[in-house]
Amino acid sequence: MKALFTPSLLTGDEMIDTHHKELFKRANDLFESIENKESAEKVQETLGFLADYTTYHFSEEEKLMEEVQYPKTEDHKKMHAALVEDVKNLALKLAAEGPTKDFEDQVNQKVVEWLYTHIKVNDQELAEYKNVRSQMDNLQ
Structure with a gap:
């Protein structure tokens, strides 16, 4: 499994885009550790x-x-809090069951798919708002 960061996920905000690319890298590191059948401790790390x-x-x-x-x-903070909670639950699942196929599927669904949706809708809207606000501030 692989999480692909595509140009459609770019927000136009350098900090946000850099962070998002790193999140995808770390998700891929996690998938790689599962696929390489690394120990549960390594996957947990x-x-x-x-x-x-x-x-x-x-x-x-x-x-x-x-x-x-x-x-x-x-509202945006609540979405963030929901993902943090999902990741905590994934850590509990991993501790209880190990790096199973179901765990990998849950990471894909609860983290990667969430990121795709959240970035394309919420973060791109935030970046657009920031850009418009900056332009308005420059006019004053």
């Missing part, structure tokens, strides 16, 4: 790297939302 970077990215993105006074900040 790789999932931890993904979880840590996800938390970092969300923190930075939420700071950006506050800076530009994004009107949908609270």
Whole structure:
């Protein structure tokens, strides 16, 4: 399984796009560790790297939302919190069952597919809002 970062996922915001590419890299590292049949501990460590970077990215993105006074900040934060909770549940599943095919499928569904949808809808909207706001600020 592989998570592909495609040009359609670009938001036009350098920080956000760089972070998203890193999230996809870390998701692929996780898939690779599963496919290589690495130990449950190694897969858990790789999932931890993904979880840590996800938390970092969300923190930075939420700071950006506050800076530009994004009107949908609270809803966006709730979406972030839902993914963080899903990743925690995946860690529990991994600890209980090991790196099974079902675990891999759940990572794809709950993390990768979530990222595709969230980026294409919510993050691209945020980046567009930031861009418009910046243009308006420059006119004043």
